[in-house]
Amino acid sequence: MNANHTNKQRRQFLKVSAAAGGGLIFGFNFMACESKPALAEFLPPEHQMPEVWKEMNGFVKIGDNGVVTIMSPNPEIGQNVKTAMPMIVAEELDVDWDNVIVEQAPLDTEKYQRQIAGGSQSIRFGWNGLRQTGAKIRHVLIAAAAKQLDVPVEELSTDKGIISHAASGRSLGYGEVAADAVTIEIPEEVPVKDPKDFTIIGQSKKNVDGFDIVQGKPLFGLDVKKEGMLIAMITHPPAFGMKIKSLDDSKAKGMPGIKDVIRINVEPEGWNPQWSDVNSYPEVVAIVGNTTWEVMQAKKELNIQWETETPAENTTDHFTTLAELIKTSKGEVARHDGDVDKAFADAETIVEKTYSAPFLAHNTMEPMNFFANVTADKAELLGPIQTPMFLEGTLEGVLGIPKENISIMMTRMGGGFGRRLYGHFGTEAALISQKMNAPVKLIYTREDDMTQGTYRPAYMVTYKAGLDTEGNLTAFEIKGAGIPGSPVFANRYPAGAVENYRVENYNVPTNISTGAWRAPRSNFIATAEQSFLDEIAEAAGKDPIDFRLELFEKAKTNPVGEENDYDAERYAGVLKLVKEKAGWSPTGKGSGRGVSAYYCHNSYVAQVLDVEMDGDTPKVKKVHCAVDCGIVVNPGSAKNQIEGGIVDGIGHALYSAITFKNGVPQQSNFDSYKLIRHAESPDEIDVYFVDNGKDPTGLGEPSLPPIGAALANAVYDASGKRHYHQPFTVNQELLG
Amino acid sequence: MAKLSLSVNGNSVTVDVDPSTPILWVLRDHLELVGTKYGCGIAQCGACTIHLNGNAVRSCSVPVSSAEGKEITTIEGLSDDASHPVQQAWIAHDVPQCGYCQAGQIMTASALLKDNPSPSDSEISQAMNGNICRCGTYTRIHAAVKTAAKNS
Ligand code: FES
Ligand code: FES
Numbered sequence: 001m002n003a004n005h006t007n008k009q010r011r012q013f014l015k016v017s018a019a020a021g022g023g024l025i026f027g028f029n030f031m032a033c034e035s036k037p038a039l040a041e042f043l044p045p046e047h048q049m050p051e052v053w054k055e056m057n058g059f060v061k062i063g064d065n066g067v068v069t070i071m072s073p074n075p076e077i078g079q080n081v082k083t084a085m086p087m088i089v090a091e092e093l094d095v096d097w098d099n100v101i102v103e104q105a106p107l108d109t110e111k112y113q114r115q116i117a118g119g120s121q122s123i124r125f126g127w128n129g130l131r132q133t134g135a136k137i138r139h140v141l142i143a144a145a146a147k148q149l150d151v152p153v154e155e156l157s158t159d160k161g162i163i164s165h166a167a168s169g170r171s172l173g174y175g176e177v178a179a180d181a182v183t184i185e186i187p188e189e190v191p192v193k194d195p196k197d198f199t200i201i202g203q204s205k206k207n208v209d210g211f212d213i214v215q216g217k218p219l220f221g222l223d224v225k226k227e228g229m230l231i232a233m234i235t236h237p238p239a240f241g242m243k244i245k246s247l248d249d250s251k252a253k254g255m256p257g258i259k260d261v262i263r264i265n266v267e268p269e270g271w272n273p274q275w276s277d278v279n280s281y282p283e284v285v286a287i288v289g290n291t292t293w294e295v296m297q298a299k300k301e302l303n304i305q306w307e308t309e310t311p312a313e314n315t316t317d318h319f320t321t322l323a324e325l326i327k328t329s330k331g332e333v334a335r336h337d338g339d340v341d342k343a344f345a346d347a348e349t350i351v352e353k354t355y356s357a358p359f360l361a362h363n364t365m366e367p368m369n370f371f372a373n374v375t376a377d378k379a380e381l382l383g384p385i386q387t388p389m390f391l392e393g394t395l396e397g398v399l400g401i402p403k404e405n406i407s408i409m410m411t412r413m414g415g416g417f418g419r420r421l422y423g424h425f426g427t428e429a430a431l432i433s434q435k436m437n438a439p440v441k442l443i444y445t446r447e448d449d450m451t452q453g454t455y456r457p458a459y460m461v462t463y464k465a466g467l468d469t470e471g472n473l474t475a476f477e478i479k480g481a482g483i484p485g486s487p488v489f490a491n492r493y494p495a496g497a498v499e500n501y502r503v504e505n506y507n508v509p510t511n512i513s514t515g516a517w518r519a520p521r522s523n524f525i526a527t528a529e530q531s532f533l534d535e536i537a538e539a540a541g542k543d544p545i546d547f548r549l550e551l552f553e554k555a556k557t558n559p560v561g562e563e564n565d566y567d568a569e570r571y572a573g574v575l576k577l578v579k580e581k582a583g584w585s586p587t588g589k590g591s592g593r594g595v596s597a598y599y600c601h602n603s604y605v606a607q608v609l610d611v612e613m614d615g616d617t618p619k620v621k622k623v624h625c626a627v628d629c630g631i632v633v634n635p636g637s638a639k640n641q642i643e644g645g646i647v648d649g650i651g652h653a654l655y656s657a658i659t660f661k662n663g664v665p666q667q668s669n670f671d672s673y674k675l676i677r678h679a680e681s682p683d684e685i686d687v688y689f690v691d692n693g694k695d696p697t698g699l700g701e702p703s704l705p706p707i708g709a710a711l712a713n714a715v716y717d718a719s720g721k722r723h724y725h726q727p728f729t730v731n732q733e734l735l736g
Numbered sequence: 737m738a739k740l741s742l743s744v745n746g747n748s749v750t751v752d753v754d755p756s757t758p759i760l761w762v763l764r765d766h767l768e769l770v771g772t773k774y775g776c777g778i779a780q781c782g783a784c785t786i787h788l789n790g791n792a793v794r795s796c797s798v799p800v801s802s803a804e805g806k807e808i809t810t811i812e813g814l815s816d817d818a819s820h821p822v823q824q825a826w827i828a829h830d831v832p833q834c835g836y837c838q839a840g841q842i843m844t845a846s847a848l849l850k851d852n853p854s855p856s857d858s859e860i861s862q863a864m865n866g867n868i869c870r871c872g873t874y875t876r877i878h879a880a881v882k883t884a885a886k887n888s
Contacts (some may be wrong), residue, residue, distance in 0.1 A: 216771015
């Protein structure tokens, strides 16, 4: 069968009915002239369901009619692995992509590896395994066909799910040999395609959930509805450092639709904490009822007394503490090449600058939520989670139910950005369900979500550079501090490119919960580092791109130290590419142009950004972005990821912050926490991928970190004003 | 509680709810129309956008009582098969990343194009400014609105 065929027939029908009705049903002109895209061009695929499915392994099922189902193992948070991972299997399996149905796999630690959405690593780690999966199934299908046709395996070829024997002109569909193929032993390893023969990888394939998304189909955790399901919300302490002292729920309990108000603790005696168990409020109050609105109303009527457990923190103190530490104490030395102190003493020019950035909330558009149905001996969970395997480990200890009896299914997620690595909301849902003895969907309000983060830590870094009389970089020092943890990667650029180089790290503990936020540490340090390089290039009297390239040349031909965590040639490659594409000219100063380049998640990104100033307000006109992430599996969607990272990075550099007063987050919804909006995003983004045939690397994160510096450098070029403290548009006095 | 008669996507329905319940939660909890999303609850993000008598409104902040006698259209009512020109343009440009904000974006865009079939760039930016996309798909949304405008 052919899904396309069905689609064309439906399209025809639409056109006819439109004309016959004498009008245009949806108000568009079906007689459109050639220059307009055809209408109703994209209709949801209609796959004819087979009578029998053959399960080939954990990943692939083949129908007797040739339709193929490919499981997507990893959680989908918007990074579009649900399209890309099955594309890799389909490529090696050699099937027609139009004939593929993609399904989200549940958590299954036996069938799948690393079912995690994090670190931009799904494709990089999945690459070889997914290719082998497809190639092995193709191998047994061919072996089965060889038997049926009674010809040697070598005489058979495959194309789009058809196995052909050229000499006799005979052919068999995968669906016709699948039943036999499952009886053939799958070899340990089989050859894979030469990348130049790829027909699916490298082609833009549309998001497999695209039709469902634009039609508002129930895809997300928040959309889950099950028989007998109750709605739950939680109330957590108002300030970091506080816990529940006493609860008066008499009023709330009597309100319409309310079933119960309970206290739950996700860290009971004897539990077994997992990596993902980061949470400042182990004990919370849960309100359970029939409908969301009723529960929301009752939540307001809870009367809870809180008590202080650890001292409350203030943003105003945070930045003073960091500044004092860096200025007055020696940090933990993470790397020291040459003799930095002597080099500074000998330097002709010294430039020293300090950069900072506040805590950030993740603010996935879909707030935290989870469905759980826990019975005496079983737990069924369904919802948005980036780390289902850790959640399973936590639940085993907290619920006292063995792993075999816990099932976790991932819904499509309305954003992740690291927030859903930390699945305490899943544990909360399970505990509520267990206590209520009923299926429950837990929903966080936006306020609950924003004020109980695993926030991006607050950071500060001081850079110091020494230049000789020729403007060569002879000394470089980085002092990085964070609440908590230093943001500095000691072995990344410009380590290896400077003879005298030292990194010192400082850590300030906090009772505010923090965690990974899209491109952890890089999301701050890239902006600081690349802004500073711009400034020292200027002090050296050099073009900022040439200045960086000189350093890469040094790191390539005569590297300092052994452990340099980047490939100077690939790094320089993206910078040269963006230089050419943007038509960068060293004489174009003052036009509002900035450059930046960074390496993270195993990928290289360089950006040139054009800005126009309206008074003090920058408007980004255009971003040129060169990316080296090896083979690009799905170019259209890859470009979407790069664009998204750029918009997200510009927005957070300009507008966003979480601040604290006596431990209380001062922002709790989008009226006080500003995210970038449509009118503020760049008019145009051009993306250029390096075509080098190398195995694929990260894509969801790498375009975000450098863009803040491209923006800051462009703003300086346009206005003469440098920005050191994020968010750039906020009065820094508010941040202390 | 009160019995209210509503018209949703061309169908007459009766619900028995507290009349102050926002339309959003009536759609999601009582009518099982979950395409309309919750993002902020305070008319700041646009995830809950629906059409009320053809105008884009934030359903999280409009009590259901004020919808009586008016026509509610949700994302589910825009077309039966994703064939509305705005949905088509969204597919053509492969707009969604996580997809959570997109129903609201599409409802805002379709209301805009009904009133203003060929909006300028700045009219598009203004109209779409109330809809937040944390994934940062704005440039694609912008291009998709223009494509939809050409095809409307
Ligand atoms: S949920 Fe209504 S505007 Fe955000
Ligand atoms: S696509 Fe994720 S919030 Fe818009």
